[in-house]
Amino acid sequence: MPFTALRATLLTAAALCALAAPAPAAEPRLSDGKVKLAVLNDMSSVYADSTGRGSVIAAEMAVKDFGGTLDGKPIEVVFADHQNKPDVGSNIARQWYDRDGVDVILDVPTSSVALAVQQIAKEKGKVLIVSGGGTSDLTGAQCSPTGIHWTYDTYALSHVSGSAAVKKGLDTWAFVTADYAFGHALERDAIAEVKRSGGKVLSTVRAPFATADFSSFLLQAQGSGAKLIAFANAGGDTVNAIKQAHEFGIVQGGQTLLALLINIDDVHSLGIEVAQGLLLTTAFYWDRTPETRSFGNRFKEKAGLMPTMHQAGVYSSVLHYLKAVQAAGTDDAKTVVAKMREMPVNDMFATNGRIREDGRMVHDMYLMQVKTPKESTGEWDLYKLVATVPGDEAFRPLAEGGCPLVKAAAK
Known part of the structure; x- marks a missing residue:
């Protein structure tokens, strides 16, 4: 084969190979280089x-x-x-x-x-x-x-905790709620779920953010006669409320406590003796x-x-x-x-x-219950899994949220 024809053949083959080869992954184009x-x-x-x-x-x-x-x-x-x-x-x-x-x-x-x-x-x-x-x-x-x-979100916490508690027979509720946007939303969503599940809300009381003394709020919830007292708060507020509820003997008196939002560091801080039996909903547990x-x-x-x-x-x-x-x-x-x-x-x-x-x-999402001291095998062995709730059931249906982006996508 003449050299020129051979050269043309090789160039054509190289071009075809280049077309057939997968393109290398593109490096990100970063707007400011980072x-x-x-x-x-x-x-x-x-x-x-x-x-x-x-x-x-x-x-x-x-x-x-x-x-x-x-x-x-x-x-x-x-x-x-x-x-x-x-x-x-x-x-x-x-x-x-x-x-x-x-x-x-x-x-x-x-x-x-x-x-x-x-x-x-x-x-x-x-x-x-x-x-x-x-x-x-x-x-x-x-x-x-x-x-x-x-x-x-507040819907998932309320939906998973509320429906499960009512199914367990805890069908009358009293709320101790943090008096700001998060607490209001959590209480709102929980009340809706309790009612949807066939339960009743007997009392609601709102406590200021970072409350040190929950005694008056707890006494009102206790006095309602509700089977379950739900804390629609978080962080140090939840820890303080549960500690004081334990001191008042509320659980010993026959009422159940439910923390609509509590984290593992909060339970660890409370100690398993105080927190045992507490129901909670979480998105993550380290030992799962x-x-x-x-x-x-x-x-x-x-x-x-x-x-x-x-x-x-x-x-x-x-x-x-x-x-x-x-x-x-x-x-x-x-x-x-x-x-x-x-x-x-x-x-x-x-x-x-x-x-x-x-x-x-x-x-x-996961419904958990705090273990008893006898059930726990170590410092951070705190929860037992009660139920796994699929995401489509745990979170609010897309059409019910009122997000304008959903309406626009539907057009």
Whole structure:
């Protein structure tokens, strides 16, 4: 074969091989040459143990497990204390988004702060992934195209706990509720579930945030004669309320306690003697599977405590976000969120989790009961599984939330 013909044949073959070969994975196009994650939560008050520095540790673990870099650049994690104040949280969020190059804000306990920050993220077209904040309004009327609610919400806590308790015969309720957005939403959703399940609400009383003395509120709930007293609060408020209920002998008097939101650090603080028999709903428990045990033990080595569901949710959400940036080839907020919705969530936190149009990450929830001292085999062996509730049953139906994005998607 003449040289020119051979050369042409080789060039043609090379071209065909190039066309047949798979394209190399595109490196992400980062808007400012880096990815910056920001954890915004309570570093110094009642939610500091359940979120706080532990959520930062969880985010850093996720970054390390992902590989530590994107587009060859280190992934940065920053954090700040919002002091449970919407104005403080809003100011920090604006500075992070406008001046500091933050791509995504994470965690945000205290529902009033989460709602305020979600509005800012929505206005600026930035990503917000809430793990610590609980109000179901985040995926309801105040939903955002770039907002994701990851770990739990007031609807799921109320639905799982309320229906199960009424089925157990605990069909008359009294509420001790935190007097702010989260408490109101939790109480509202729980009352709806109790009534839907055939129960009755005999009493509601609202206590100010960070209450030290629950005696008058507990006496009112006790005096209602309700079979079950539900605490629609969180953090230090829940711990104080349960401690004082124990001191008053409420459980010994025949009434049952249910914490609509309590974390493993709270139960550990209370002690199993005080907390035994308490019903609760959670999105995560460290001793549930080999994968959760591995994560829990790694986390404890760094933080000194087992992870709460909020902190586990931060880990999961960071890992999923980074995978989406890599898969999308960009850190553009709307593109990344679309990719996050497209990809299932499979990690130690969730199996086949999915993100809906309203921003709700749907995954299984778990009804737990605090073990008795005889049942527990160690310091952190605190819960026993009562029921696993599939995500589609645990979380509010998509059509019932009132999210405008759902209406727009239906048109």
